[in-house]
Amino acid sequence: MSRFIDRVVLHVSAGKGGNGCSSVHREKFKPLGGPDGGNGGRGGNVILEVDENVHTLLDFHFHGNAKASNGTQGMGSNRDGSTGDDLILRVPDGTMVLDKDGRILADLVGPGTKFEAALGGRGGLGNAALSSRARKAPGFALLGEDGVERELVLELKSVADVGLVGFPSAGKSSLVSVLSAAKPKIADYPFTTLVPNLGVVSSGDTTFTVADVPGLIPGASEGRGLGLDFLRHLERCAVLAHVVDCATLDPGRDPISDIDALEAELAAYKPALSADSTLGDLADRPRVVVLNKADVPEAAELAEMVTADIEARGWPVFTISAVSRTGLRQLTFALAKMVEDYRAAHPKAVARRPIIRPIAVDETGFTVIADPETPGGFIVKGTRPERWVKQTQFDNDEAVGYLADRLARLGVEDALVKKGAEPGASVTIGTVTFDWEPQTPAGVDMVRTGRGTDARIDQVERIGATERKHAHRIRRGLEGLEPEDQ
Known part of the structure; x- marks a missing residue:
């Protein structure tokens, strides 16, 4: 059975540089051939690359250590050692890379995006490269440098256009199943959904993705329930949709109080990526309210009563039933319109060639x-x-x-x-x-x-x-x- 893993600890080790070679050219009838030891090869790098065919960090969960190959040793006749092969690790779109202290190192968004997680060690110089006026035939060579070793934390943030939020058993998974071809687990008990579910929705000429995030409860932003683990999957969503259960039998709950509780959690949640280049705080995202389970007569009456109060907040309201599929057409077109508006305001960046700007490093100090x-x-x-x-x-x-x-x-x-x-x-x-x-x-x-x-x-x-x-x-x-x- 497949598993969804969205946070792993990865130990990466770049390859060691090869040692230089100490050699003297020897050939018949050619005395004093001089030093001809080659340089060692550079060690391989460890590179993280976004692959659109990878959707989870499951591989790194079971294989938490990654090491690139070493460079080979230099040889005589001025033959340099070969460079170690780079180790390319495929990660899903939306992966964030942090160091063990929680500092952001990279935010990998977009297929083909790369990050050099660990650099290989430089190869040692051979005695041919070390020869000088004072040392015409060095009898030694330099050793290769060790590759960089570091511990990284990989966190996955789902890249979706619409994020569905709501209390447990509000009908989010059912809504995803009827809007798209996704088949999430659906049952009549809380916290049925333990991992985010993504579905692709087509509405006219617009195609967008919907993410069903596990149910939130009051205190989720402080670690209660599953919210703290999965709130980060909402950080890249352009539109947030409140899915409200209008047929709940829990005392003290009603659509308005549910919305207020969810809004409080979204406002209190602070993304780990404080300088995120995505969409800003969750509290600033466009909203839409989906009043679900209108196939129940009492729920339909309650939805009609609270619609005016919710619309007064400036949010569009849709009364639907995921079971009878009532109101889904209007909801789909409305979500497509909101996504199109966002895409028009935030055009997708054109892929450009990487620009290398060397940073001067002062290595003379001690x-x-x-x-x-x-x-x-x-x-x-x-x-x-x-x-x-x-x-x-x-x-x-x-x-x-x-x-x-x-x-x-x-x-x-x-x-x-x-x-x-x-x-x-x-x-x-x-x-x-x-x-x-x-x-x-x-x-x-x-x-x-x-x-x-x-x-x-x-x-x-x-x-x-x-x-x-x-x-x-x-x-x-x-x-x-x-x-x-x-």
């Missing part, structure tokens, strides 16, 4: 702060330093020297001196902690040595990687704990 957990230690925060550390092969001295040169040119060395860093101070960049050695002449021309080595690093008594890791665990209080406690 900050140096004292490490609150390590006395005399410092933490360097910044987009570039953290990215460079992730790209570095720390088992390659030449790669470490290249990282030191980049940090020195950025000004990290001078900033640490100004902060009062002492030789051997613990410095953390991203997830890596190392001991600062200011006597290492970073940023100057290096002495040519073997591939994968750096003579400047050999000039100091640098602690090995294993010892640095051991000291780091002691500073963090992890040394000496049992494996299950770490």
Whole structure:
């Protein structure tokens, strides 16, 4: 049995960039071929795209994790790695994308609309791209960057022209079934409808859609009943139709009080999309009142009594019976006219080519702060330093020297001196902690040595990687704990 799902949590992971290649051209009778390592390929993106053939978020309910493919590693002979394939996720029209904090990221309306949910990581540079006057044949390459990982909330808002609102058992589902070919569940108990039902109605040359939203009750805007879950499906409707049960036997209820209660809930409901580009507040939408169940004699008399009072509010009133189909023709033509008026006042936007406006990103800035957990230690925060550390092969001295040169040119060395860093101070960049050695002449021309080595690093008594890791665990209080406690 199919299920209607209109809110899901989706975990997306873009592909990782491929590592660069460290290679030297070797060919008979061609000595000194030079570096020829290619760059790694970019990781694939995760893209959400509106598909008019998709009507629910059911697939994401059962498959809440999506990951794009990784880029491949660069190869010798200047061959770059291939780019990872983008993962395109099909979503229904009217899907709204939020982050885990509730901030609006995208409002996907219209077939073909796309949103890049997660960007793939950049591939690492090969040693051919890293060669320079100082490093004519680098013995290292850069690692690829990880793709973006994020948690998204997808909410579906039905895209319909007319929204039917009313108390439970008011006859909304019956009205949709006789106006269109839709076959919603109909029964004689409240809250029969648990999901919105959409039907397509044709009236002359006009075709429009009608949404039957589950019954509202007083307090729906505050979470009572089903209203809070489904009120958002009314946000995109051009016309709201009050379906009133004139044959109800509930004491204290009458058509006027039902309308007033529903109007209070619509006015109190605040759309999650505060800057929605659709139609504004629900209280400002055109209204039509449908007095249903006129096939019951007492209901027909009550409808005749309250018609004048409702018309005094400026709303058109129609007395109908979904069972005997009385008054449906007049109602259909009236709804079609209201929808046509709306469409004339709000012409459909013509699809345009996307305009790319690059946004300047300042990645040169960084900050140096004292490490609150390590006395005399410092933490360097910044987009570039953290990215460079992730790209570095720390088992390659030449790669470490290249990282030191980049940090020195950025000004990290001078900033640490100004902060009062002492030789051997613990410095953390991203997830890596190392001991600062200011006597290492970073940023100057290096002495040519073997591939994968750096003579400047050999000039100091640098602690090995294993010892640095051991000291780091002691500073963090992890040394000496049992494996299950770490």
